[in-house]
Amino acid sequence: MITLHRAPWVLPISSPALADGAVIVDEERILAVGPYADLRLEGHDLALDHEARILMPGLVNGHCHLELSPFAHLGRQPVVPAAMTAWIADLLALRAGEDQGHGPTPGAALAALQADGVGLVLDIGNALLPPTGPAEGVDLHYVTELLGLSEQGTKEGLQTLDAHAAGHHFTCHAPYSTSRSLLQAVKKRARLAGQLYPIHVAESRDEVEFLQSGQGPFRTFLEERGVWDGTFTPPATGPVHYLAHLDLLDHQTLCVHAVHLGEDEIQMLAAKKAKVCLCPGSNRFLGVGRAQPEKMLAVGIRPCLGTDSLASNPQLSMWREMAILAQDHPGLPAETIVAMATRYGAEALGQSRQGHLQKGSCRPFLAVAYGGADPFEFLVRDLAPKELRWL
Numbered sequence: 001m002i003t004l005h006r007a008p009w010v011l012p013i014s015s016p017a018l019a020d021g022a023v024i025v026d027e028e029r030i031l032a033v034g035p036y037a038d039l040r041l042e043g044h045d046l047a048l049d050h051e052a053r054i055l056m057p058g059l060v061n062g063h064c065h066l067e068l069s070p071f072a073h074l075g076r077q078p079v080v081p082a083a084m085t086a087w088i089a090d091l092l093a094l095r096a097g098e099d100q101g102h103g104p105t106p107g108a109a110l111a112a113l114q115a116d117g118v119g120l121v122l123d124i125g126n127a128l129l130p131p132t133g134p135a136e137g138v139d140l141h142y143v144t145e146l147l148g149l150s151e152q153g154t155k156e157g158l159q160t161l162d163a164h165a166a167g168h169h170f171t172c173h174a175p176y177s178t179s180r181s182l183l184q185a186v187k188k189r190a191r192l193a194g195q196l197y198p199i200h201v202a203e204s205r206d207e208v209e210f211l212q213s214g215q216g217p218f219r220t221f222l223e224e225r226g227v228w229d230g231t232f233t234p235p236a237t238g239p240v241h242y243l244a245h246l247d248l249l250d251h252q253t254l255c256v257h258a259v260h261l262g263e264d265e266i267q268m269l270a271a272k273k274a275k276v277c278l279c280p281g282s283n284r285f286l287g288v289g290r291a292q293p294e295k296m297l298a299v300g301i302r303p304c305l306g307t308d309s310l311a312s313n314p315q316l317s318m319w320r321e322m323a324i325l326a327q328d329h330p331g332l333p334a335e336t337i338v339a340m341a342t343r344y345g346a347e348a349l350g351q352s353r354q355g356h357l358q359k360g361s362c363r364p365f366l367a368v369a370y371g372g373a374d375p376f377e378f379l380v381r382d383l384a385p386k387e388l389r390w391l
Contacts, residue, residue: 001026001027001045001046002024002025002026002031002043002044002045002046003024003025003026003044003045003046003047003048004022004023004024004039004040004042004044004046004047004048005022005023005024005025005048005050005055005367005391006020006021006022006036006040006047006048006049006050007021007022007049007050007051007053007054007055007367008020008051008052008053008054009021009053009054009055009370009375010022010023010033010054010055010056010357011054011055011056011057011338011357011375011376012033012356012357012358013056013057013338013339013342013343013355013356013357014343014356014357014358015033015358017335017375017376018033018034018035020035020036020037021033021034021035021036021055022034022035022036022039022040023055023357023365024039024042024044025363025391027363028362028363029353029360029361029362029363030357030358030359030360030361030362030363030365031359032359033357033358033359050367052369052370052371052372053367053368053369053370054366054367054368054370054375054378054379055357055365055366055367055391056338056342056357056365056366056368056379057119057342057343057346057354057355057356057357057361057365057366058117058118058119058120058342058354058355058364058365058366058390059116059117059118059119059120059318059319059341059342059345059366060118060119060120060121060304060305060318060341060342060344060345060346060348060349060351060354060355061113061118061120061121061122061305061306061307061316061318061345062122062254062256062277062304062305062306062345062348062349063122063124063198063254063256063277063279063306063307063308064113064121064122064123064124064306064307064308064309064316065123065124065125065308065309065311066106066109066110066121066123066125066130066131066132066309067106067123067125067126067127067131067309068091068309068310068311069101069103069104069105069106069108069109069309069310069316070100070101070102070103070104070105070106071091071094071095071101071103071309071310071311072101072103072104072310072311073101073102073103074087074090074091074094074311074312075285075309075310075311075312075313075314076314079285079286079287083217083286083287084203084204084206084207084217084286084288085206085217085218085220085221087286087312088221089221091311092225103310104310105132106130106131106132107131107132107133107135109132109310109316110123110132110134110135110138110140111135112316113135113138113316113318114135114136114137114138116316116317116318116319116386116388117318117319117366117368117386117388118138118318119137119138119139119354119364119365120138120139120141120345120346120349120351120354120355121138121139121140121141122141122143122196122198122254122306122349123140123141123142123143124142124143124145124171124198125142125143125144125145126144126145126147127144128144128164128168129142130142137364137390139351139354141169141196141349142169143169143170143171143196143198144168144169144170144171145170145171145172145173146160146161146170146171146172146173146178146182146186147172147173147177147178148177148178148179148182149176149177149178149179149222149227149228149232150179150227150228150229150231150232151229151231152229153179153182153227154179154181154182157178157179157182157185157186158181158182158185161185161186161189166189166192166193167193169190169193169195169196170186170189170190171186171190171196171197171198171199172186172187172197172199173199173200174199174200174201174203174207175199175201175207175211175239175242175243176207176210176211176218176239179231179232180232180246183243183246183248184246184247184248187246187247187248187253190252191250191252194252195252196252196253196254196348196349196350197248197252197253197254198253198254198256198277199243199248199253199254199255199256200256200257201239201240201243201255201256201257201258202238202239202240202255202257202258202259202260202261202265203256203257203259203260203283203288204259204260204286204288204289205260205288205289206218207239207260208238208239208260210234211234211235211236211237211238211239211242212234212235212236212237212238213234213236214232214233214234238260238261238262238265239265240255240261240265240268240269241265241268243255244268244272249268249269249272249274250272250273250274251272251273251274251275252275252350253272253274253275254274254275254276254277254348255269255274255275255276255277256276256277256279256306257277257278257279257282257283257288257291258276258277258278258291258296258303259283259288259289259290259291260288260289261291261292263295266292266295266296266299266301267299269296269301270296270299270300270301274301275301275302275304275347275348276291276296276301276303276304276348277303277304277305277306277345277348278291278293278303278304278305278306278325278340279305279306279307279308279313279321280305280321280324280325280328281307281308281313281314281315281317281320281321281324282307282308282309282312282313284324284328285312285313285314286312290328290329291303293325293329293332293340294329294331294332297336302339302340302344302347302348303340303344304340304341304344304345304347304348304349305318305321305322305325305340305341305344305345306321306345307321318341319379319385319386320383321341322337322338322340322341322379322380323380323381323383325337325340326380326381333376334374334376334377334379334380334381335376337376337380338376338379338380342355342356343355343356363391364390364391365390365391366388366389366390366391367388367389367390367391368386368387368388369386369387369388370382
């Protein structure tokens with residue numbers, strides 16, 4: 001069946017917003033997007049008028065740890081600002097204990113994301129298999145994350161890599177938790193398979209200090225956990241320069257958080273065509289600082305957005321991520337922020353048929369109720385829960 005959907009606003013994202021716009025679809029994909037006056041006479045079986053609604057693509061969550069959803073209470077407790085290692089220690093203690101948490105299951109968290117308008121999710125976990133089955137209407141991409149800074153940890157990581165077929169998607173946790181050889185081995189495998197390489201980069205000042213000097217809270221944390229054996233030599237540079245030196249930066253590298261970067265590092269990411277995912281809600285909760293999206297955009301980087309986990313974020317809401325970003329960076333245009341939560345996320349994940357509305361794009365897409373304001377400003381700055389449905 002060919003259906004025409006009409007609404008006061010259609011936001012294609014990849015082209016200008018359409019007042020009194022329309023989207024024509026069949027069962028699987030979008031056939032046309034344009035002004036209603038231009039499309040109303042095209043052949044269709046059914047016409048639906050969505051009054052007081054915005055038609056837009058589904059949201060994209062570019063960084064999530066669904067396996068941590070049961071520990072949601074950790075994401076609601078006060079955190080000493082920038083005490084990343086203390087938070088990590090609390091999380092590891094919870095995961096190692098018999099009490100596996102009382103928050104939502106990973107499946108319930110994924111279903112909640114879908115109900116809140118997310119259609120594409122990049123989920124990072126330590127297990128070999130995703131902690132949840134797919135939710136109807138959500139395109140879930142799961143990546144297994146490896147760690148190993150010591151000689152023994154590196155050996156175990158490489159053994160895990162060798163024990164699984166090339167199709168299994170692996171990545172590394174962060175430059176401060178993974179040895180050079182493991183970082184490079186995983187990236188080599190990802191390159192050969194054409195897979196994304198998401199990695200935590202410059203989330204906290206402590207990470208930068210550790211890479212530059214080998215000292216600070218992260219060194220103490222590693223020693224206390226018995227995983228510091230002295231085989232890792234700090235690169236004496238920032239994380240982006242370190243990754244570049246190891247030849248790990250390219251168009252399929254997704255640098256997550258990217259809070260504490262110098263201008264030269266931002267320029268380097270742009271030159272290498274690396275992707276960036278910002279997590280403003282998690283960064284605010286942990287008190288680690290704010291990223292610099294204006295500087296990234298100025299050099300051609302198109303950052304996407306992610307929620308991180310319920311263990312470091314009170315809510316897995318992409319609407320809230322957009323609102324926090326707007327609060328932290330009032331000069332960012334609302335239209336750009338919406339693009340970061342949709343099109344830029346799909347681009348980062350290599351999903352060209354998602355994140356925007358145009359001929360050939362995938363269904364479903366969103367119809368969001370709104371109250372007559374500028375549609376982009378409403379989506380970004382109105383903090384009330386969004387009333388939406390999938391089409």
